[in-house]
Amino acid sequence: MNVVLIGFMGSGKTSVGKALARKKEMDFLDMDEEIEKQEGRKISDIVNENGMDFFRDKESVLLEEISRKNPENTVVATGGGVILSQENRAILKKLGRVVWLDVSPLHAHERTRNDDNRPLLNHPNRRAVIEELLRKRKPFYQEAELHIQVDGKTPEQVAKEIEGKL
Numbered sequence: 727m728n729v730v731l732i733g734f735m736g737s738g739k740t741s742v743g744k745a746l747a748r749k750k751e752m753d754f755l756d757m758d759e760e761i762e763k764q765e766g767r768k769i770s771d772i773v774n775e776n777g778m779d780f781f782r783d784k785e786s787v788l789l790e791e792i793s794r795k796n797p798e799n800t801v802v803a804t805g806g807g808v809i810l811s812q813e814n815r816a817i818l819k820k821l822g823r824v825v826w827l828d829v830s831p832l833h834a835h836e837r838t839r840n841d842d843n844r845p846l847l848n849h850p851n852r853r854a855v856i857e858e859l860l861r862k863r864k865p866f867y868q869e870a871e872l873h874i875q876v877d878g879k880t881p882e883q884v885a886k887e888i889e890g891k892l
């Protein structure tokens with residue numbers, strides 16, 4: 727079985743994914759990290775130099791590659807916008823049990839405050855951008871099989887909660 731973590735920027739997909747993989751002795755794969763490795767540059771540089779559509783294409787191609795390899799016993803941490811494409815959402819559901827890490831705008835703002843590798847939030851009114859993006863994306867995140875509220879919880883607590891619900 728694989729576990730696929732989806733959720734907004736700052737929801738803790740990477741840290742929860744690592745904690746869950748450790749706990750359940752699973753492999754861990756982080757899509758943003760893979761894209762940075764493939765491209766040899768940071769997400770912010772990819773988006774600044776080639777644009778968001780280019781990044782989205784890389785993300786979709788990587789997701790197809792991952793699913794083609796048929797991984798087993800793997801926790802996959804996705805990027806927050808992977809769910810925007812219908813094709814991607816279908817692949818994610820086939821890949822494993824999809825878990826939505828649900829973070830409030832307040833906490834997403836707090837957790838991404840000092841991060842300069844999130845080009846979409848590079849805006850003077852970061853909080854308003856977060857609220858707008860979350861509003862638009864919520865219906866897609868809600869398609870997940872499991873829903874975990876993460877505000878104020880440590881990655882270990884969230885991992886434990888996921889383990890209990892799986």
Ligand code: S3P
Binds near residue numbers: 806845
């Ligand atoms: C994005 C989220 C980022 C990264 C890219 C786009 C998004 O990943 O994939 O900056 O559209 O929400 P994280 O959710 O890991 O920050």
